[in-house]
Amino acid sequence: MTVIVLTRCPVGLRGFLTRWLLEISPGVFIGGPSARIREALWAEVKEYAGNGRALLAYNTDNEQGFTFETYDHKWLPVDHEGLTLIRRPHAQPAPPAVDRPGWSKASKRRRFGNR
Numbered sequence: 565m566t567v568i569v570l571t572r573c574p575v576g577l578r579g580f581l582t583r584w585l586l587e588i589s590p591g592v593f594i595g596g597p598s599a600r601i602r603e604a605l606w607a608e609v610k611e612y613a614g615n616g617r618a619l620l621a622y623n624t625d626n627e628q629g630f631t632f633e634t635y636d637h638k639w640l641p642v643d644h645e646g647l648t649l650i651r652r653p654h655a656q657p658a659p660p661a662v663d664r665p666g667w668s669k670a671s672k673r674r675r676f677g678n679r
Contacts, residue, residue: 566602566622568593568609573616580608610635 568581570591578587584605585595597605602622607619613635620634627646634641642651 566595566597566605566620568605568621569619570609570613571578571617573613573618577609577616580612581605590665606633 566585568585570578570581570593578591578593581587581593584597584601585593587593593674602620606620609620617637618635619632619637620636621630623629628648631648632641638653639650641648643649659662
């Protein structure tokens with residue numbers, strides 16, 4: 565079983581994938597191609613994804629029963645003692661809004677979105 569998930573990718577790439585996989589939801593493709601075809605599809609996805617993101621998941625003979633690869637994701641797969649886990653980036657706190665002296669309260673509310 566192979567699953568490919570595309571986000572913000574060109575429509576032509578989605579059309580290309582429908583030759584071998586079934587699109588069950590916008591950008592979500594599923595099917596059972598051979599390993600050779602799966603690798604060829606993934607190479608095409610990485611080449612033509614443009615500014616989009618992609619995720620490939622497929623069955624393998626390991627502890628988890630599957631493996632996955634990502635392309636241009638902020639979340640990255642990390643091997644932890646034989647298990648593949650996802651590392652999410654730390655959220656950066658937003659800088660605090662700075663009040664400038666001399667501005668009216670209404671102007672400050674409009675500027676900083678505190679309506």
